[in-house]
Amino acid sequence: MQREINGRPVIETARGPVLTPCAPGSVLGRLGDKWTILVVSMLALSPDTPMRFGAIRRGIPDISQRMLTLTLRSLERDGLVARHYYPEVPPRVEYELTSRGRSMLDPLAAFTGWIRDTWQDIEASRKEFDDVERSGTSAN
Structure with missing residues (x-):
């Protein structure tokens, strides 16, 4: 019987268990990226109405124009976001989640809920760890 952890197959070897990839690293990296999560979340606010670039950018204050452009292009490439271009003057471009994105x-x-519920504990653990590291380093 093959074991799995979080949907990822585990191979038992003489040296111990080895995780096998469930998806290419590029897909995992894209979907776990903070900008991806924020852009998808922003687009989810109006699931039946496409959003313009400026509205998305205003909704994510720390994102640069370049990073938003790169993130939207990657999401479009991955089939998570649809881009609609209207050849008007000035041109209008709107974005919406695809069914895959939804x-x-x-x-x-679930993931962001877990983060919301545990981030303060994580920050406290980091501080405690860093304090111990600092005191251990300064004792030498």
Whole structure:
């Protein structure tokens, strides 16, 4: 019987268990990226109405124009976001989640909910760890 952890197959070897990739690293890196999570979350606020670039950018204050452009292009390439271009003067471009992008919302809600519920504990653990490291380093 093959073991799995979080949907990832585990191979038992003489040296111990080895995780096998469930997806290419590039996909995991894209979907776990903070800008991806924020852009998908922003687009999820109006699931039936596409959003313009400026509205997305205003909703994510720390994102640069370049990073938003790169993130939207990557999400479009991955099939998570649809881009609609209207050749008007000035041109209008709108973005919306595809069905694949919408399918990410429930897992994303669980993940971000966990973060919301535990981030303060994580910060406290980091501080405690750093304090011990500093005191250990200064004692030498």
